[in-house]
Amino acid sequence: MFTALLTFKKNVDTTLTDGSSFNASMQTSPASMINQYKFEEDADTKDIFVTVDNPESHVTAIETYITYRVMTKTTRSEFDSSEFEVRRRYQDFLWLKGRLEEAHPTLIAHPLPEKFVVKGMVERFNEDFIETRRRALHRFLNKIAEHPIFSSSEDFKIFLTAASGELTSHKKQGPGFLSRMGDTVKAVAAAVRGVRNRPQEFTEMQEYVEAFSQKISSLDKVTQRIVREQKEYLEELKECGPTYALWSQSEEELAEPLKNVAGCVDRCCKETEEQVKNLSDHLIPVLHEYVLCADTLKAVLRRRDNIQADFEAKTEALATKKADRDTMRNDLDKAEDRLEWANNALKSDWTRWQKVMRTDLRSAFVDTAERNVSYYEKCLAVWESFLHSQRTDAEGNGKVDFS
């Protein structure tokens, strides 16, 4: 069983290793929650492994959509079994994210891949698009699984384990339409009111997020531009080899070295092609996700602000209104608790997020650098073998080239 888990782990494409432990029997009162936010460095306590793979197309009378297989292997006691396999569609992931954010408005959830990629691909059923989305969904679930709070969410568990029918009925059990409307109205009202005394540290956070968002977007754009330029370079380079080969047909003595050079250029083309693919497959998705992360962070900060605005409004109301003081005081206390909880949650999760971001981006760039080194090493070998062949040739013919 344990070995099975280990092999399973190798297939999982996750980057975070400093997972944090959590207390399974954690109480859900806000006060106790505050005390629970201890994020210990415990790399070996990963007890849940999730994969997303095997996309399949489903055709019904109304629509066509893709489902992905979600496999879970876990030793956690609150799961009924140790292995689960379900099929989920993109909508289901959206639902999960929504639920997690509702329950924890100031925790930072990893972003989902976008609904549609605006530029370029319109085709939802394009193979590359599906594959890119699959990888992003896989990363999303793994980040949730590694999150100390999110991974213990009941919704998460149901998402991983429930059969499709069960999930549908569970989804319907969520807060009703009217109550959701009410929440939205409150949120808008709070946003309109605005927050008055935002603590300095959250203002600093906001400034950081603004700047980070800009930088990471730039990096995403720069990398995409590099990929474009590389592709254009490749197009031109692909014509060089055949030209040398054509030339070799008119020559006698030179035929062999020319053919050799043609071969070398072609091999370098293949390496360049692979290098471009690597950038697209490995670096760009990570950068893109952190662009979306920046948006998530902005949303989280906004929600925190709204909670504070709500508290401030209620404080004001208590000071001015005379009737219903008891109810209002009760509401105010709840709002204060909510605010304290929200702030602490955000502060702790902020630290966690920064660590994760640092690890993710560092390994993405290190990986890119390694691939570039490998690319140049392969091309180097190609040309060195050409030189070697020319030197051996020269000695063989009795012509010694002292170059």
Next chain:
Amino acid sequence: MEKKPPKKLQAKHKSPRSINFKVIKLCSNHSRNKLKPEALILAKSEEQLLSAYGKTNGCVLTRDAGLGIEYCDSLDQNLQMVEKGTSLLKKMEISVAEAEKRTGKNAVNMQETYTVYLIEMRPVDAASEGTNPVPDSLWRRYSEFELLRNYLLVTYPFLVVPPLPEKRAEFVWHKLSADNMDPDFVERRRVGLENFLLRVASHPDLSTDKIFYSFLTEENGWKETVFETGFQAKADSRLKALNATFRVKNPDKRFAEMKHYGDELQSVISQLLRVRARAADRLYGVYKVHGNYGRVFSEWSAIEKEMGDGLQSAGHHMDAYAASVDDILEEEEHYADQMKEYLFYADALRAVCRKHELTQYELEMAAQDLTSKKQQREELATGTIRTFSLKGVTSKLFGQETPEQREAKLKMLETQIEEGEELVKERNAECEEFVKSAWVDIERFKEQKDHDLREALISYAIMQISMCKKGIQVWNNAKECFSKM
């Protein structure tokens, strides 16, 4: 963006003087080396040759300067080294050292700016003796080089005359200016002109030409000397002839093949240069965009605490990577120039083949003319008319000629036939002579081309290797910085 001044090209870019050492025989000591006896050694300098043979097996090579022969201590056969270089290059070192802008009045009395190039001649011995006398030098502009080449083309139509560097920059990629005044273009042209002079100076026949020698030594009055040779008249008729269309009845197979080869060479090298230029353009883009990484990393590092240092230093390496493409592509330009030289050489080769065709055609014309004249004589003598002639028709219409008239005509024909036979003999000899000389030079050219282009391909590989090594270094450095993020 400001253009940095062109780097003075290193000595390594100077084209090698084709002084070859041919080893004819090896002594028994030397033949024990791994190289085969009677091996053909193409060495570029004495040092290279000595390093291969000099100190092996206890043999000591001594130089007999006068005869250019090396003797080996061993009692057996002697190691003979024949310098294949020309006598001119044995005495003088030629170079095009500088380029300068001048302004002056041109033919239509308008101000113009042009570039002049400094040709320097240094005696060979002085360099080896360690003294450094002031070289003989003079200034020439591109049009004078052109004049020299045109003279050589006309005077030695059976030789593959070395080409000049291009008049205007072609096969440019966006970074290079197509402007003739551009310093990079001028610098590369300087090298090309030096290459041209060295090629001519190392050609067994061309190097002995007096006009060539005075080009190198007489600054003033050289132009007049060239025109005095009257080559201009020949040049015009040659141009006309080469451009005319004519068909040869019995084309020489070898020359036809050579001409076809020249066509193919020209076409394929043009294609190669075009493709290479476009690829260079794209590669430039790839490298330069990485410079943006440098900028963004630097900005990002300002808002990070722990990641800041790693990002900042990684950014510097990205800047270095982006900047490295300039040197890489400059080196590739020299490779392109080597290819261009043979692009233009292909043209010279085709010109020789074309000239041969013309010579052959003129021979055939003369032979044809002779045959028809002989036939006319026969008809006149026997009274049969086989060939159509206007005279024949008119005589039918207006009556036969008198015997006196016929006699006179016969006599004229005899003279013409005699002259015709002389002409055919002359033209035949011309043709044979041309074929012999041309083919010798074509063989020489083939060997030179195979050697030079192989060297060019090798240097291309070396360039690629250097580029890869730089890439490995930069990305390893970047990786180290990233891992400190």
